[in-house]
Amino acid sequence: MAESPRVLFVPVASKLHEPRGLQRSLALYKKSLEDLAAGAASIVTDPSGARALTRDVDAYIVAVLTGGVESTLLEIGMRGIPVALVAHPARNSLAAAVEAASRLRKDSFPARVFLLRDGVREDLIAFARAARAYRMLAGSRVLLIGDPSPWLVYSSTQAKELERVFGLELEKAGVDELLRVASAVPDSVIEELERELESVGATSVESRNLKGSLRLYVALREILERGSCNAATVRCFDLIERGCTLCLATSMLNDRGYAIGCEGDLPALLTMMVLMEVSGMPAFIGNVAWIEGTRLLLAHCTVPTKLVERFTLKTHFESGIGVAVQGFPRKGSRVTVARLDAARRTIRAGVGTVLNNGPIEEDLCRTQFLVELSSRVEIIVSNPAGNHYVLVLGDWLEPLEHFSEMVGFRFEALS
Structure with missing residues (x-):
């Protein structure tokens, strides 16, 4: 970071x-x-x-x-x-x-x-x-573990354009490799990480599931370091089929300065990398759960804990298994929300205020941010640019405008 x-x-x-x-x-x-x-x-x-x-x-x-x-x-x-x-x-x-x-x-x-x-x-x-x-992205080594999830029918088409524009080096590995490395993590390492989480009172999940999530954290960090990569996106739902989740590992790595995205969404991961670099802070990637007037609701089962006031551990929303991170946002915080769309060479971004300090809807992913922007946000559905949007604390519109210009993208303001 x-x-x-x-x-x-x-x-x-x-x-x-x-x-x-x-x-x-x-x-x-x-x-x-x-x-x-x-x-x-x-x-x-x-x-x-x-x-x-x-x-x-x-x-x-x-x-x-x-x-x-x-x-x-x-x-x-x-x-x-x-x-x-x-x-x-x-x-x-x-x-x-x-x-x-x-x-x-x-x-x-x-x-x-x-x-x-x-x-x-x-x-x-x-x-x-x-x-x-701009300089950080040029030639960055990005780890792709598995292909994009099958439902990312738009976002999955942009890898070649992102490679060309940013000069990325895409390193590929399989989910089986991640699990193999995880299985070799010493118990002593996991026990130390468990104690760290216990110290903040966040271990209200089954011990077996917590240990499995922590093994994935150590394994993914090891693969990143071995490949000299500073970012990764993982076909994480394949892990759910194996009885585990990557949500906690994603949170912990993002807190430590790695950009870790979800579901193999490369455009969203690049958005995370840019926002983390201009802000110096970790970033949250979320589904567009709802819009209403000037309000945008983002939700996902992971969040960097540095972005929220407090957090607890729950099971994963859709599957009910493994470990997810439920964050409680800092109500009143100013945030930047953005999405990079390489297909149309656009960066869409806006600044708004967080309206909630906890979950709003039970039937959504565990961490939820309700953001009030300064203008209506229908463009997210009337001219969609993909699902996942990225959020960081603070107002970073001006650096994003400069960055858009540097890479030859059009800047599109949400606010």
């Missing part, structure tokens, strides 16, 4: 301008922006200087000190690292920034122009968070 974005501050200027004037302009940037970056480059005056910049960053914040630097800006942007071109109102700075950004965007490089004025600092923080997610 998210580290702080690594940003390099890069001042760029033409050789034609006299040094004292450049230093006055540079001072304006440093006052507002320099401490956002992990480091700062010397003033870059030509494309060769741009080629010498480190690539070991998530974003470049470029202070466009003068005009006449379009070729240098192109060289920076064509390195493939998201670039924020920050212009000021003198020395033809903005003219150079918009010309260079136009070419970079035409050629599908992630670039955006910002103006050096009040509020730019917060805008750049959002941009840097999006850049961190």
Whole structure:
């Protein structure tokens, strides 16, 4: 899960301008922006200087000190690292920034122009968070255990497009492999995990079922680490046929910074990865259970415990077996809800307020979030983008908008 974005501050200027004037302009940037970056480059005056910049960053914040630097800006942007071109109102700075950004965007490089004025600092923080997610996803190794569940008739069609857009490396394993690794977990490891759960009073399920769920947690973590994967989605209903559930393991791994999705839903898993990276917090994946006006009800049998006020363990909703996690939301919390749709190259997202602090409906999955958004949400059914939506605490719309732009997706606001 998210580290702080690594940003390099890069001042760029033409050789034609006299040094004292450049230093006055540079001072304006440093006052507002320099401490956002992990480091700062010397003033870059030509494309060769741009080629010498480190690539070991998530974003470049470029202070466009003068005009006449379009070729240098192109060289920076064509390195493939998201670039924020920050212009000021003198020395033809903005003219150079918009010309260079136009070419970079035409050629599908992630670039955006910002103006050096009040509020730019917060805008750049959002941009840097999006850049961190963009860089993290590129080449990520994602574990698929089993094929998507048969009812995901739309979401299951998007794997190739997601691989292409994000450069994912998809590693595949079977449910039998997960069970084999689980069977070899030492009893001593399971007993220690049981004691941790007992300490929070959450072990109101059969001991046999709890031990089985904890074995799956240890096994899935081992397979992830062995494959250097930071995310996984599992055809989890195949485990139910074997008498066990993955809901508790999913919760525990999400709490520990892994993105773990359900039912083999790859678009929802990618949504989780993006939201976890921009927010630095675990994410909840839920079924669209109901909509009414501006209200959206999401439900599932797992939730990261860090997202809720308290939790208890129950059996799985549909099957009545195994272990599920029933979370009690923090009523009044602000949350972001989102869904990535690779087929239509769209990210749909909104911000709302949680209205409940416990289950609303008995005939739904164990954890339920009722969210009040600021506008009507009929688009979820009138123009559906798949079932599972993802929720995190906080307002992350601005980073999601930047991320959408970076990957060439359309941003669609739910609020």
